[in-house]
Amino acid sequence: MGIGSKERMDALIFHNVNMVRSEMRISMDTGIFFIYLAVMAGVTYLLRTLPFVLCRNQVENTFLRSFLTYIPYAVLGAMTFPAVFSSTDSLETALAGTFAALCLAFFEKGLLTVAAGACLVAFLLQFIERIAAGGVF
């Protein structure tokens, strides 16, 4: 089993369970849906807004300021690796796409170029794999 196979299995099981559910046509009560929605959106909104509204002054403390400067990059690093390796159909296509993204980003191409390049390389390799396996669909 490849990298990220656990997440994929979970996603697959989740997907299949839900396929069965929708076939059984269990639809959610509209009232309950709105309560779920309010709880979900409310918690998310408060998390996003409270620190933003409450923190009005520049942070003077060097440690805290440095911490806040590093946070975005640390978050993105942790979110990208190793999740990117299981972001496509197979490890090979994901690795190829990641490699393309790293090369493009190294030469400081724009966000869109890097994202599109990664997709294109992953897609082409996947396309070739499908053809080699005997058929695209």
Added chain:
Amino acid sequence: MKEMIQGIRDGIPIALGYLSVSFTFGLMAVESGLTWWQAVLVSVANVTSAGQFAGLEIMSAGGTMIEMALTQLVINMRYALMSLSLSQKVDQTVSTGHRLLIGFEVTDEIFAVAMSREKKVSRIYMYGLMICPFLGWTSGTALGAVLGNVLPEFIRASLGIAIYGMFIAIILPKAKEDARYLKVILIAIFLSCCFAWIPFLQAVSSGFAVIICAVAAAGVGAYFFPVEADAEG
């Protein structure tokens, strides 16, 4: 006006990345028993990927409201950190009223792009930056909900890497330019791999794992390589 256009331009790649992710969300929401307008409403009200997917799972499993609240709290706690960071990055034009509006759409990508700007950001820039991603996220959800099964799976699969490509485009140039950032990013990645691959750590939810990794890495960075006030990037 120039700032607005710059913001909109910076938002386009985010919007394109969102299209594929929200398309998947729309598709799964309908398969879970939501109607298409309910799926779109969830996207309009939340504008967050991991939180929405987890929320969908709780809805379709008939989970409790407390479970819903706690799950959102854990997965989206990183936004509190980002908002705190962002409060240091916006200029004085961003008053409380505007913070209440802009705060609504603090996503990983919008935050990262705003933080990667050289100077402080104004509210005009922030609104410009928010427009396209919001439209991309909501329209992608609608498209996925309505015609999700039409698009062949092999095309959808390769779209999933788009968002990570964007992240790489943000962190790699910074890491290349400044070794301190490189070290912080590598620590975060190392920890993140531990959470993904070490069996007993895998039990930690992905949202919570990101918080732990980022806080630890940024903490180590702040302690060993402090950033001077005017040298802030």
